[in-house]
Amino acid sequence: MATDAPRRGAAIGWYVLLSALSLIVLFPVWMTIARALSDGSATLFARTPSVLPYSPIQWDAFSRAFTEGGLGRPLLVSGLVTLIIVAAQTATAVGAAYAFAFLEFPFKRIVMVLCAATLLLPIEVTLIANIQTLQEVGLVSPSQGFGEAIGALTLPFLAQAFGIFLIRQGFLGIPKDLRDAAQLDGYSDLGFLRRVAVPVTRPVIGSFVLIAFLSAYNQYVWPRFSVKTNRWDTVQLALRRFGLDNPDQLNLGFAAAIIAALPVLVLLLVFQKQLIRGLTAGAVK
Amino acid sequence: MSSVSFDHVTKRFGDTTAVDDLTLEVADREFMVLLGPSGCGKTTALRMIAGLESVTEGELRIGERRVNDVDARDRDISMVFQSYALYPHMTVRKNIESPLVATRHARPAAAERAARVREAADVLDLAPYLDRKPGELSGGQRQRVALARAIVRRPQVFLMDEPLSNLDAKLRTQTRLELVELWRRLEATFIYVTHDQVEAMTMASRIAVIADGRLQQVGPPQAVYDRPANLFVAGFIGSPPMNMIAGEVDRSPLAGPLRVRTAIGNIPLPTPPTTNLHSVVAGIRPEHLRLGGSDLSVEVLNVEQLGHERHVICRAGDARWVVRQAAHEPAPAVGERVGLGVDGASLHLFDPTSTERIA
Amino acid sequence: MGKRRNVRQWALAYALLLPSLVVFAVFAYLPLYRLVHFSLYQQSSRLGGGERYVGFGAVWDVLSGERFLQGTWITIKFLIFTVPAGIALGVLLAMAAHRRLKGIKIFQTIFSSTVASSVAVSSVVFLTLVNEQIGLLRNVSWLSLKSPNSALFAAALSSVWQNLGLTFVIVLAALQTVPEELLEAAHLDGYGAVRRFFRVVVPLISPALFFLAIVLVVYGFQAYAQIELITGGGPLRSTETLLYRITKLQKNTDLQVGASMSLGLFGLTFLVALVQFRLLERRVTYGN
Ligand SMILES: Nc1ncnc2c1ncn2[C@@H]1O[C@H](COP(=O)(O)OP(=O)(O)O)[C@@H](O)[C@H]1O
Numbered sequence: 001m002a003t004d005a006p007r008r009g010a011a012i013g014w015y016v017l018l019s020a021l022s023l024i025v026l027f028p029v030w031m032t033i034a035r036a037l038s039d040g041s042a043t044l045f046a047r048t049p050s051v052l053p054y055s056p057i058q059w060d061a062f063s064r065a066f067t068e069g070g071l072g073r074p075l076l077v078s079g080l081v082t083l084i085i086v087a088a089q090t091a092t093a094v095g096a097a098y099a100f101a102f103l104e105f106p107f108k109r110i111v112m113v114l115c116a117a118t119l120l121l122p123i124e125v126t127l128i129a130n131i132q133t134l135q136e137v138g139l140v141s142p143s144q145g146f147g148e149a150i151g152a153l154t155l156p157f158l159a160q161a162f163g164i165f166l167i168r169q170g171f172l173g174i175p176k177d178l179r180d181a182a183q184l185d186g187y188s189d190l191g192f193l194r195r196v197a198v199p200v201t202r203p204v205i206g207s208f209v210l211i212a213f214l215s216a217y218n219q220y221v222w223p224r225f226s227v228k229t230n231r232w233d234t235v236q237l238a239l240r241r242f243g244l245d246n247p248d249q250l251n252l253g254f255a256a257a258i259i260a261a262l263p264v265l266v267l268l269l270v271f272q273k274q275l276i277r278g279l280t281a282g283a284v285k
Numbered sequence: 286m287s288s289v290s291f292d293h294v295t296k297r298f299g300d301t302t303a304v305d306d307l308t309l310e311v312a313d314r315e316f317m318v319l320l321g322p323s324g325c326g327k328t329t330a331l332r333m334i335a336g337l338e339s340v341t342e343g344e345l346r347i348g349e350r351r352v353n354d355v356d357a358r359d360r361d362i363s364m365v366f367q368s369y370a371l372y373p374h375m376t377v378r379k380n381i382e383s384p385l386v387a388t389r390h391a392r393p394a395a396a397e398r399a400a401r402v403r404e405a406a407d408v409l410d411l412a413p414y415l416d417r418k419p420g421e422l423s424g425g426q427r428q429r430v431a432l433a434r435a436i437v438r439r440p441q442v443f444l445m446d447e448p449l450s451n452l453d454a455k456l457r458t459q460t461r462l463e464l465v466e467l468w469r470r471l472e473a474t475f476i477y478v479t480h481d482q483v484e485a486m487t488m489a490s491r492i493a494v495i496a497d498g499r500l501q502q503v504g505p506p507q508a509v510y511d512r513p514a515n516l517f518v519a520g521f522i523g524s525p526p527m528n529m530i531a532g533e534v535d536r537s538p539l540a541g542p543l544r545v546r547t548a549i550g551n552i553p554l555p556t557p558p559t560t561n562l563h564s565v566v567a568g569i570r571p572e573h574l575r576l577g578g579s580d581l582s583v584e585v586l587n588v589e590q591l592g593h594e595r596h597v598i599c600r601a602g603d604a605r606w607v608v609r610q611a612a613h614e615p616a617p618a619v620g621e622r623v624g625l626g627v628d629g630a631s632l633h634l635f636d637p638t639s640t641e642r643i644a
Numbered sequence: 645m646g647k648r649r650n651v652r653q654w655a656l657a658y659a660l661l662l663p664s665l666v667v668f669a670v671f672a673y674l675p676l677y678r679l680v681h682f683s684l685y686q687q688s689s690r691l692g693g694g695e696r697y698v699g700f701g702a703v704w705d706v707l708s709g710e711r712f713l714q715g716t717w718i719t720i721k722f723l724i725f726t727v728p729a730g731i732a733l734g735v736l737l738a739m740a741a742h743r744r745l746k747g748i749k750i751f752q753t754i755f756s757s758t759v760a761s762s763v764a765v766s767s768v769v770f771l772t773l774v775n776e777q778i779g780l781l782r783n784v785s786w787l788s789l790k791s792p793n794s795a796l797f798a799a800a801l802s803s804v805w806q807n808l809g810l811t812f813v814i815v816l817a818a819l820q821t822v823p824e825e826l827l828e829a830a831h832l833d834g835y836g837a838v839r840r841f842f843r844v845v846v847p848l849i850s851p852a853l854f855f856l857a858i859v860l861v862v863y864g865f866q867a868y869a870q871i872e873l874i875t876g877g878g879p880l881r882s883t884e885t886l887l888y889r890i891t892k893l894q895k896n897t898d899l900q901v902g903a904s905m906s907l908g909l910f911g912l913t914f915l916v917a918l919v920q921f922r923l924l925e926r927r928v929t930y931g932n
Pocket residue numbers: 298301302303321322323324325326327328329330
């Protein structure tokens with residue numbers, strides 16, 4: 001009992017510190033909401049900057065981001081592109097991981113090294129050569145159509161080494177007895193993959209799906225140069241549209257930024273544990 | 286139904302020979318126990334039958350069929366693993382059903398599958414747990430699920446790799462009985478691997494003792510116990526183990542009756558040994574020694590009370606011996622020198638160089 | 645078992661690997677080859693005008709030229725602004741949030757929340773703070789977009805904020821692996837909080853910190869949206885990082901320079917990977 005008072009004092013101290021840190025972390029978000037709610041001209045011509053929204057407050061900024069800002073189509077493009085990339089990356093990674101974890105075949109080591117080495121060749125390094133290639137085959141051009149744009153946005157990311165090795169690690173965690181039991185039960189390789197290996201490693205695969213979603217949806221550099229017409233802008237690219245030169249729509253850019261972050265935020269809140277496991281894979285044990 | 290035979294089977298992993306020239310016939314509907322210390326190659330032998338390990342040399346047959354090159358999935362065999370190897374993401378029902386679903390041979394219809402799962406679950410008292418996942422079961426229940434999964438496909442041969450080693454002592458005794466009952470009911474061939482001689486003695490129709498990848502002796506438990514084929518088997522089977530001592534056969538008529546001379550006294554021989562060896566190793570089981578005799582002389586180191594009987598630990602030359610004594614007999618004092626009487630008829634003699642039994 | 649089974653296994657393995665291998669061949673190895681090619685040949689300005697071999701000398705000219713070195717230097721400055729600060733803030737947040745308190749999960753969620761913001765989103769978010777016309781902090785000199793170093797710093801700050809969630813999550817996960825008894829033992833041994841932190845905690849989480857450093861360096865090399873959206877490369881190209889410069893060199897006539905600089909960026913990435921590899925190796929050998 002005697003230690004209760006100082007304990008409570010310490011706890012209050014921690015709460016104060018944690019709250020202060022939370023305010024600092026969240027402050028930029030608040031500023032973005034405040035500017036999204038402010039009238040653009042008021043923002044541009046405010047003499048002393050304020051942390052509060054400038055009046056008249058524009059409650060409709062978020063809906064106008066869709067109507068005047070045309071955010072609907074980029075969201076659809078982003079959704080489709082993300083869906084394709086996540087589905088393809090998961091499928092290709094599961095397949096390749098299975099081969100690396102459970103099958104014996106000639107040149108296995110070399111193939112593994114070649115896959116791992118692609119981690120050294122991020123899209124930023126190969127950017128201009130890849131754009132060149134896609135221009136030559138007609139996927140990247142000012143007149144690119146819907147299919148071409150989607151192709152250009154997704155093709156380089158249909159497979160990716162990080163996922164292969166993450167999921168392979170998960171597969172290697174399956175006890176040998178379980179594999180043997182499955183073989184005696186009569187499962188073929190593909191049957192074992194579908195009915196046992198994938199369900200058993202679902203946590204790992206789930207984490208990977210989240211990570212893949214995050215990086216596919218948040219991409220900027222590759223879409224920036226593979227999409228040559230703003231008809232097929234992704235959400236991230238659409239954020240460039242709202243400049244200072246159009247005071248009427250200035251706040252829509254900030255509203256759009258909030259909207260753009262929402263899907264990932266929802267994922268973060270719903271699948272916090274899995275997402276964190278994915279993000280920390282490789283960092284700790 | 287199905288016998289299993291090893292015909293000069295050898296299995297090598299690189300430089301290690303896990304199973305060395307094994308020739309063994311497991312008869313149809315037999316409960317064969319492969320017994321030996323850890324690392325002796327039991328599991329490897331079992332996995333070769335299952336088809337999980339290839340045969341390096343020799344021939345392996347199930348029934349009349351040579352199976353060296355038959356895929357594991359086509360051998361009609363069930364195996365129970367030491368770790369149970371249950372699918373953690375499937376319910377007990379799905380686990381038991383799994384061999385019926387996964388098979389690439391005639392897959393039974395859903396109704397029949399359900400009936401067979403139900404039947405297997407009833408045999409093993411698992412009906413109340415069918416919708417649970419393995420993670421929600423106790424060790425004993427998981428073990429029974431593994432058994433149910435093994436029996437549901439009605440194979441010709443059951444393989445079990447130390448299936449009781451993850452259970453506590455009490456459950457182990459109980460499950461031993463259940464396994465034997467299961468074997469009687471199924472009328473199938475069981476091949477059971479263990480390093481525990483009590484399991485082997487209590488369950489087996491026949492025991493195959495293995496050491497260092499080599500078969501030492503095959504036979505019914507009592508026969509192996511009564512006439513161990515060599516020093517290894519003599520020392521491995523029996524608890525407490527057989528007492529051993531080196532000695533010399535004294536066969537000169539002048540020296541009086543036939544006997545084995547040892548550092549701690551002489552053991553009388555009722556009949557002349559069928560060997561002309563001079564040096565031998567004499568072995569006597571603890572229950573064949575009598576305190577208060579006058580053949581041998583030993584020093585009492587400790588007395589272990591077991592309730593129904595007593596183990597007297599003695600120093601016999603360089604060795605520790607154990608004498609089994611009924612609880613009602615008077616216990617010796619620790620530190621006392623006592624005489625031991627030996628029943629010559631129950632004496633085992635071994636060739637010290639070849640380690641083989643001298644008949 | 646048996647040869648037929650082996651062959652079937654090979655076929656299955658390559659069938660499963662094929663999609664990945666095709667993607668890697670077309671979008672990682674082919675471009676690498678093409679970068680080498682573009683760097684050695686000057687493309688003609690006319691479409692289909694052919695190319696002229698210029699050789700390794702020309703690559704060397706680019707890599708020792710002002711454009712590349714300046715870009716590298718700006719990139720390194722960006723790293724100096726982002727990596728240590730990122731790690732320090734991650735450790736600070738994680739230390740604060742790694743304790744048993746009612747409701748601590750809420751704070752942990754808040755601290756990890758910037759994971760949700762992309763580089764583009766966080767750049768737009770930081771416009772509300774540092775933009776020359778509308779930013780709340782536009783008059784703060786060390787964040788001003790009007791002078792070279794402070795402009796780069798402002799862009800870097802948005803990166804630091806954006807990466808806070810990740811750094812926090814990683815350091816927290818590492819802290820959670822530190823056994824509590826160890827800290828209590830250190831406490832009993834008479835170590836104060838500060839010494840406990842530097843003598844016990846930091847060594848134990850150092851693998852995670854190294855990992856974090858590598859990740860942040862790689863992110864730094866890939867920084868683009870921050871520059872484009874916050875500073876536009878200015879003032880006077882003073883915030884044009886390597887990647888930013890490379891992206892501007894996509895015209896036929898610029899390809900030789902762009903490809904050479906891409907190879908330079910590849911070399912830098914490679915170096916970092918080498919360091920990472922060495923560290924991992926050490927960790928495997930001496931760790932635990
Ligand atoms: N897959 C393998 N690779 C290499 N050596 C093995 C393998 N499996 C078993 N061995 C070796 O073969 C010998 C017999 O092993 P095992 O059959 O598991 O023994 P037991 O089941 O009797 O304990 C041991 O020396 C073991 O190390």
